[in-house]
Amino acid sequence: MAVILKGKEVAQAKKPGIMERVRTLKTMDICPALNIVMVGDREDAHAYTKGASKALSACGIGCHAANFPEDIKQDKLLKRISAMNNDPLVHGILVMRPIPRSIEWNAVERVISPDKDVDCITTHNLSRIFKGEQGGFNPCTAQAVIEVLAHYGVSVEGKKVAVIGRSLVVGKPVAMLLLQKNATVTICHSKTTRLDRITSAADIIVAAAGMPGLIGAEHVKKGSIVLDVGINMVGGKLVGDVDYDRAAQYAAMITPVPGGIGSVTTSVLMENILTAAERLAGKPG
């Protein structure tokens, strides 16, 4: 039977380190805090904010929701984000997506300070990932994949990894992070033919396509590691991209949904906020 890679265990293991860093910052009179920017009134965005706020509070990190009306003018929104860049009480800025069509995403991306870009949406931080440079912020979900592998002692060097999905939020950055760790990475997507042949030759599968049930038994090599990044609502139930019960029959290790990668994302977000706060305080990150 496959070993279940539990995101909660990874998050739990990270907690003491996070609390320690928060304590150290507080001795310097710094209360690390995130601003979540939300444009329009979206139920899923509220749910995310509520969850994040709860998790961050539990670790002593502030979480402020900046909700703007759907019809806010772009220049006004940019000015408000710009003010957050200059606010010493804000250490991280996260913009909920999607944003209304009246606002250009590129303009939002350009206005955020790379120093507070804790979800890695700026050109500055994305290009660092492409170049393989350290010292920026990695996208939380992509980094969560790396953290789960590290926690369970999985080395990716020389391993064949199939990443399914090529978004800038997960697929492309996770491919670059794994490549940086000397994995041989194949990037698959909706136009990939015979996906099963590629994934069943892989030692590690990272499913980030947003398609429930995409990865079944025939996609998984015996003894492989399956990481499910998918978050899909099917019949009111949260499911990943992997048909868990079938894939688990062949995989040596597998992440469940919920309780897998998603459970580690918030820990990575907190670590990014702390890194931002430490750097802004002039402490080496």
Added chain:
Amino acid sequence: MAVILKGKEVAQAKKPGIMERVRTLKTMDICPALNIVMVGDREDAHAYTKGASKALSACGIGCHAANFPEDIKQDKLLKRISAMNNDPLVHGILVMRPIPRSIEWNAVERVISPDKDVDCITTHNLSRIFKGEQGGFNPCTAQAVIEVLAHYGVSVEGKKVAVIGRSLVVGKPVAMLLLQKNATVTICHSKTTRLDRITSAADIIVAAAGMPGLIGAEHVKKGSIVLDVGINMVGGKLVGDVDYDRAAQYAAMITPVPGGIGSVTTSVLMENILTAAERLAGKPG
């Protein structure tokens, strides 16, 4: 026998379009020109400059060599490059690598205007490639691979491509350009185990490792397309990464070295200079 993909044919086909664009610019009193920045006195850099200058001149494009002494101070070099950014007679800036250790590459990269960055070394243009955005400049050699495939009518959509090499000059950008065209791309490198298994499953191989003889008969699937980006001097002779005679027995199409990808690189450089000149003149690129 394999079809030989001749770079010179591709370059020849591009020439009339290049000449036409030069003519149009000249009617606007614009003489498109490149500045090649060279620090220190290196034989290979002189050879490159001489070759590029000759090719550019033949198409009516200016090519100026800006040679600086090995011991130039970084701030002085940056000031000189900065002056080129503001010089309306310069449309493209190319910095020969390697540069002396006393100069930080990142500082050079940061000072060049993205609008004149015809070899795609700036964060701005590299991040565009990572994001899959149009409108920047692509690295000349990576784009030359795309041009050769296009010239010979090869569609990469749905094809399996093995890219060998992960440099920012060729490997990573060519992987992103091919991914953008819906290829399924595997990025291989020095830590890849059983490279032969990966390449022999690929429909297209792009060899950009800088290792002579890396790709032999056992690496090539019957009917595949082999693109050799390697430029290596062995015993005074220019060779690629592919053992041409052996690989050609199995490949359906193959590029030679010399006379393959390298012959197209200068054409792409010229097109980038013209695009820069057109944009700087306010003409849509």
